[in-house]
Structures are given as C-alpha cells and as structure tokens.
Amino acid sequence: MHFTKDRLPVSIIIANYNYARFLKCSIESALCQSYDKVEVIVVDDASTDNSAEVIASYGSRVKARVREENGGHAAAFNTGFAASRGEIVLFLDADDYLYPNAVSEIVDAWNENTAQLQFRLHIVDESKEVQDVFPPPEVPFDSGDVTPQLLRRARYQTTVTSGLAFSRSALDAIMPIPPEDFRQGADGYLVTLAPLYGNVASIDTCLGAYRMHGNNHSIFAEKLGQRARWRVEHDFHRLEALSEQAADVGLTVPADANLRDPIHLEERLASLCVDRQHHPVADDSRLSLAAAGAVASMEMNISLRRRAMLAAWFLSVGLLPQRMAKAILSWKLVASSRPAFLARVSKTIRYVMG
Structure with a gap:
C-alpha cells in the first residue's frame, strides 16, 4: 500500500488500573487531538474504583475493553492492541495525558521506515504543574538504526510509555507481550524489540505530560x-x-x-x-x-x-x-x-x- 501521511489511522490505547481520578484527563487528551483519524481505546484492568463509570460516560466515543481479572501492564497492552486498527499505535498510561498537537506532530515526523517514534514529556505533579522534562533536555535521544546499541548493551536512550508511538507492522512482529515477565514495565519490552523492525525517530519537544504522584510504579524512594x-x-x-x-x-x-x-x-x-x-x-x-x-x-x-x-x-x-x-x-x-x-x-x- 502506498505510504501517505495524511491518511494514516492512529490508535491511542489508554491502559488503566484504579486511576479514575486521572482517567478523564487522559481520555479527553486523546479525544481532543487536532489530527482527525484517531481511535481511542480504553482498557480497564479490573479496577476496583469508579473507573468503569468514567469510561462508560464516553459512550461510543471510545472503544471500551474491560478485563475481568487484573493482569498488569502487558495484559492491558495486549488487550488494547487486539482491539486497535491504527497504522500508528500509542500506549498512554491513564495518569498521563497528551497535548492536542501530539498526534499531528507524530504523523508529520513519520516515514515508511519508522518502527518507533519517541518524544519528550513534561513531568507534572498531581495538579498538572510542570516540574521538569523527561528525558532531561541535556540527554540526547538515540535515533535512526539503534540495533547496534541493542546488540552491544541491550539499551539505547529512549523514554517511557506515554512518550512513544509504534508502527503496527513492528507491533505485529513482537506482540503479544509476555504477561508474566512484563506485568509491570511493558514499555521496556516494546522499546527493546520494536527497533529490530525499523528506525527510531525522535521529537525533542514535549508532546504530553508524565504525571508523578505517590502511586507511580517508578516511585520507591523508601525502598x-x-x-x-x-x-x-x-x-x-x-x-x-x-x-x-x-x-x-x-x-x-x-x-x-x-x-x-x-x-x-x-x-x-x-x-x-x-x-x-x-x-x-x-x-x-x-x-x-x-x-x-x-x-x-x-x-x-x-x-x-x-x-x-x-x-x-x-x-x-x-x-x-x-x-x-x-x-x-x-x-x-x-x-x-x-x-x-x-x-x-x-x-x-x-x-x-x-
């Protein structure tokens, strides 16, 4: 199929577990993209708060997928991807959110050799006050063919879930994510394997926000x-x-x-x-x-x-x-x-x- 940027359908998959207090902001950010070929899929991983009610309030504006048993990050990603149709796929954590221009900027930077695109995020607190940038501006992204870095040290400079977009073809090659090994940190699996199937593109501006709060998996200051x-x-x-x-x-x-x-x-x-x-x-x-x-x-x-x-x-x-x-x-x-x-x-x- 001929590659035409302005015809690329995009899927935003929001993975949620007990983040009802942040979920509306995340969903609204996905629905309010300036690019018009976007589907929004919300996966609820057996939440015990009022997440189901928040999701239901959007009716047919989102594709809702409710898991009966909590399976963790990988299981939620797998469920969302199975329901998606986009040629470009974003996985958005439910406590984070995108800026309205995010998808337009991603599509504009995309080309037929792109397997993964990464962008910076503002670090914000619970009240959405900007605290910093992630990754820090002084740390350059690794871009292009990063396979040599992967083969040498199994890592390159990338970012977290909500700052990433993937080609459907790359995801088809590496999904589903092993649910037990990646119950948390499923983005680590994706960024490690996706570059085997194409180039990594980078955008140095912030296209969304990474919310830091006491319940983040990445917060273990006392442990x-x-x-x-x-x-x-x-x-x-x-x-x-x-x-x-x-x-x-x-x-x-x-x-x-x-x-x-x-x-x-x-x-x-x-x-x-x-x-x-x-x-x-x-x-x-x-x-x-x-x-x-x-x-x-x-x-x-x-x-x-x-x-x-x-x-x-x-x-x-x-x-x-x-x-x-x-x-x-x-x-x-x-x-x-x-x-x-x-x-x-x-x-x-x-x-x-x-």
Missing part, C-alpha cells in the same frame, strides 16, 4: 533496594526477549550485554549495596560492577564532562566504604534523599554541563 532489584530482573527479562527476537531475524545478542549498560549497572550496584541478601546475582562484587560501569559510562552519547563524572561516580561507589557507597548511591538514584546543598549543586551542574 531503594526493592526498586533496584526489580529493575535488574526486568533488564534480564528484556535481554532474554531481545535475544529470542534477534535470533528470529538472524542477529545475536551477547549474553553479557547488560554489563555494558550504565543504567543497568547503576541499579545492579544499588541492589547489591542496599540488600545483598536478596540480590539476584550471587557472584557480583561492588568493584567489578563499578569498573564495568566506569568503562560503559565513557561510551555514552552525552558530553565528555558528564561521561567523566558518571565514571567517577561508579568508581567511588566501588571503592569507598560500604556506608559511604550506599549514601552516594541513594543521593544519585533518589533525589529526595540528597542533602539540600547537594541538591542545589546537582541542579547547577546539570544545567551548566548539559
């Missing part, structure tokens, strides 16, 4: 070890899925690819330092992880000064006494744990060195 362990195990699931999918297209992923990924190594160090008893890799050592992290940092697509600072951070965590190492880990990974003076210095360094 650093638990958060780190979950992320390490999630990375292992991603690597396994990538290895299997890559084999299908004649590619090979090294078994130790995660050891060249600074983000994975940060979390693995945190898991080891904070809760060694439950750490998932028995033979890990602080020094070996820190050394790998320092080397991996110097290969990142950021400024030389930022790479050097990150490498120095890894080495300090590996070499300093355990108590000091834990403090330094916490200060980097949980912003709320930083002393006031360090928070000010960190913010200054971020903008000076961006």
